[in-house]
Amino acid sequence: MALTGLEIYKKLPKQNCRECGLPTCLAFAMKVAAGQAGLDTCPRLTEEARSNLNEASAPPQRLVTIGEGEAGFPMGQETVLYRHEERFHHPCGIAVRVEDTLDDAGLDARLEAIGQMAFERMGLRMVIDLVAIDNVSGEAARFAACAKKAAEKLNKPLVLISGNVAALQAAAASVAPRRALLQFTEAAPGEDLFKLAKEKNLPLGLQADSLEALTALAEKARAAGLQDLVLSPGAAAGPAAALEFLTKTRRAALQKKFRPLGYPVLTYALGSGDEALIAACWYVLKYAGIVVVDTLEPVAVLALMMTRFNIYTDPQKPVQVEAKLYAVGEPGELSPVLITTNFALSFYSVEGEVEAARVPSYILAVDTEGTSVLTAWAADKFNAETIAAAVEKSGLAEKVKHRKLTLPGHVAVISGGLEEASGWKVDVGPKEAVGLTSYLKQRWKAE
Numbered sequence: 001m002a003l004t005g006l007e008i009y010k011k012l013p014k015q016n017c018r019e020c021g022l023p024t025c026l027a028f029a030m031k032v033a034a035g036q037a038g039l040d041t042c043p044r045l046t047e048e049a050r051s052n053l054n055e056a057s058a059p060p061q062r063l064v065t066i067g068e069g070e071a072g073f074p075m076g077q078e079t080v081l082y083r084h085e086e087r088f089h090h091p092c093g094i095a096v097r098v099e100d101t102l103d104d105a106g107l108d109a110r111l112e113a114i115g116q117m118a119f120e121r122m123g124l125r126m127v128i129d130l131v132a133i134d135n136v137s138g139e140a141a142r143f144a145a146c147a148k149k150a151a152e153k154l155n156k157p158l159v160l161i162s163g164n165v166a167a168l169q170a171a172a173a174s175v176a177p178r179r180a181l182l183q184f185t186e187a188a189p190g191e192d193l194f195k196l197a198k199e200k201n202l203p204l205g206l207q208a209d210s211l212e213a214l215t216a217l218a219e220k221a222r223a224a225g226l227q228d229l230v231l232s233p234g235a236a237a238g239p240a241a242a243l244e245f246l247t248k249t250r251r252a253a254l255q256k257k258f259r260p261l262g263y264p265v266l267t268y269a270l271g272s273g274d275e276a277l278i279a280a281c282w283y284v285l286k287y288a289g290i291v292v293v294d295t296l297e298p299v300a301v302l303a304l305m306m307t308r309f310n311i312y313t314d315p316q317k318p319v320q321v322e323a324k325l326y327a328v329g330e331p332g333e334l335s336p337v338l339i340t341t342n343f344a345l346s347f348y349s350v351e352g353e354v355e356a357a358r359v360p361s362y363i364l365a366v367d368t369e370g371t372s373v374l375t376a377w378a379a380d381k382f383n384a385e386t387i388a389a390a391v392e393k394s395g396l397a398e399k400v401k402h403r404k405l406t407l408p409g410h411v412a413v414i415s416g417g418l419e420e421a422s423g424w425k426v427d428v429g430p431k432e433a434v435g436l437t438s439y440l441k442q443r444w445k446a447e
């Protein structure tokens with residue numbers, strides 16, 4: 001079992017020097033016990049104490065990376081059960097399954113569709129994270145050829161799914177040096193599987209239909225010297241069983257510091273209907289490290305990606321853009337100047353409507369610490385003075401000949417004050433971004 005904060009404290013230098021960034025050694029010990037600080041941040045710790053405390057300092061859930069370098073996909077090392085307690089750190093990977101029974105043309109088409117699937121949202125480019133090759137054929141050569149083609153065509157981390165050690169060995173060799181996840185689907189892995197993962201330094205996925213059985217498997221793998229493990233309830237587990245599995249493993253890892261279950265979890269939401277999509281969204285929300293899906297329907301993949309986006313944002317930091325002047329299209333001296341806040345949703349709503357209207361414009365995103373127009377106005381962060389200061393700082397006066405700003409309709413009440421503070425005329429625009437197209441095309445005039 002992991003050490004408590006007081007047990008860790010007993011082994012610390014007790015100098016309260018603050019070099020770790022915390023006010024006291026006791027505060028540091030508590031952070032280490034909670035898995036929120038590493039021993040490396042205390043430079044005064046003796047080597048002996050460091051090695052004694054290693055078990056306590058290890059994060060309650062291990063960080064496991066599939067692939068390497070910039071193309072590597074990290075998962076795990078989560079620190080809280082509930083997002084509002086801090087935040088979730090490593091977004092769940094979306095892996096699209098590719099069955100190795102596809103013929104050449106079908107395989108090419110599916111890999112191409114996976115590579116092309118991408119969405120732009122709130123300034124982010126969202127793509128499929130991983131490719132999961134499933135050894136449905138049961139044949140090692142076919143599985144290896146399919147994995148090889150996926151590795152050649154796509155620069156994405158690979159999950160190799162099979163219950164056949166020889167097939168996993170052949171596929172791992174065919175994609176080397178890619179660091180693929182070996183996802184073993186049988187309940188009784190032998191020493192040959194552990195040997196393969198250890199010799200090739202590959203992460204190993206284990207599955208069982210009960211936590212007791214999985215704990216025994218994980219302990220066996222750890223005893224064999226394996227550190228990078230991934231746990232799974234298997235493809236046959238229904239949504240209720242999979243959610244129970246996800247919740248119990250996360251609780252065991254974080255609340256009990258139970259090391260055999262302190263690993264990321266891989267789940268399956270196979271099929272193409274709404275039920276599979278709903279299950280996939282639930283797994284994303286409830287702690288999955290990877291969810292393997294079949295669907296490549298854009299509307300389903302986008303729904304899944306937006307579910308993930310929302311749960312993995314930092315609840316204490318509104319999603320924001322840099323507060324500055326943006327040019328949409330190629331605005332000129334007589335182009336409109338639209339004022340908004342640097343709340344990402346506000347900014348991208350305005351930007352999207354301006355692009356759709358095809359009227360080149362400037363957008364001035366005022367720093368409101370990422371809050372929306374009305375919230376910022378209510379908090380006195382979006383007022384005549386802050387906007388006038390942003391206009392001054394932006395250098396707008398040198399970019400446009402006119403002296404007219406367009407203010408969001410929701411804050412029309414500050415238009416007079418803004419004219420006085422800035423010396424610019426103020427035009428009150430629509431309350432919602434959706435009204436910008438008609439405003440820009442029909443109402444806006446430079447003079």
Ligand code: SF4
Nearest residue numbers: 016017018020025042
């Ligand atoms: S750096 Fe080490 S000795 Fe200094 S306060 Fe932190 S834990 Fe204590």
